[in-house]
Amino acid sequence: xxxxxxxxxxxxxxxxxxxxxxxxxxxxxxxxxxxxxxxxxxxxxxxxxxxxxxxxxxxxxxxxxxxxxxxxxxxxxxxxxxxxxxxxxxxxxxxxxxxxxxxxxxxxxxxxxxxx
Amino acid sequence: xxxxxxxxxxxxxxxxxxxxxxxxxxxxxxxxxxxxxxxxxxxxxxxxxxxxxxxxxxxxxxxxxxxxxxxxxxxxxxxxxxxxxxxxxxxxxxxxxxxxxxxxxxxxxxx
Numbered sequence: 698x699x700x701x702x703x704x705x706x707x708x709x710x711x712x713x714x715x716x717x718x719x720x721x722x723x724x725x726x727x728x729x730x731x732x733x734x735x736x737x738x739x740x741x742x743x744x745x746x747x748x749x750x751x752x753x754x755x756x757x758x759x760x761x762x763x764x765x766x767x768x769x770x771x772x773x774x775x776x777x778x779x780x781x782x783x784x785x786x787x788x789x790x791x792x793x794x795x796x797x798x799x800x801x802x803x804x805x806x807x808x809x810x811x812x813x
Numbered sequence: 814x815x816x817x818x819x820x821x822x823x824x825x826x827x828x829x830x831x832x833x834x835x836x837x838x839x840x841x842x843x844x845x846x847x848x849x850x851x852x853x854x855x856x857x858x859x860x861x862x863x864x865x866x867x868x869x870x871x872x873x874x875x876x877x878x879x880x881x882x883x884x885x886x887x888x889x890x891x892x893x894x895x896x897x898x899x900x901x902x903x904x905x906x907x908x909x910x911x912x913x914x915x916x917x918x919x920x921x922x923x924x
Contacts, residue, residue, distance in 0.1 A: 731912070746912060794844070794863055799913070800861065801913060
């Protein structure tokens with residue numbers, strides 16, 4: 698069974714500083730990996746995804762993530778954080794279903810606080 | 814733009830009540846999902862459906878059932894609500910082998 702670990706429950710960074718959120722996964726086959734963001738009181742919004750190909754993936758809002766198979770990691774990065782990036786971030790690994798679509802297993806999330 | 818809507822943003826129910834949470838998507842997606850979200854536990858899959866009238870148990874199906882009579886609508890049913898079902902419930906949908914899109918969530922409080 699697949700699993701995802703986000704080792705950092707809370708992270709605080711200053712506005713303008715760089716950000717890296719860690720994600721480690723466990724999955725027996727080629728993983729399909731996702732990062733979602735959730736603002737307070739909102740649903741989840743997809744930031745980026747990795748299905749195959751280039752291991753450095755660009756997403757929305759200036760985020761990127763790098764898939765490293767040897768480390769079973771898919772860390773999320775942003776070179777300069779904005780106050781509006783304060784939110785909860787979830788990493789997920791997907792397994793394809795027999796009938797189509799994918800079943801996602803989520804990490805427990807990382808709460809990002811941005812200091813002005 | 815994909816739109817996934819959930820019938821209520823906030824819901825307060827009494828222990829033992831039957832509770833229906835409704836989810837509707839407007840993009841003709843085959844697959845629909847129900848998750849619950851709890852602090853420190855992330856999102857956990859309750860049930861999913863990959864076709865009308867089809868359903869599969871997720872990781873935590875106990876105490877829940879689902880119904881999918883039409884392709885665009887997926888209902889989550891709490892037959893007899895309990896306080897440990899107080900949570901945020903999120904619905905999602907996806908076309909075959911594509912990204913899951915989430916609704917805004919329903920925050921359920923069971924007293």
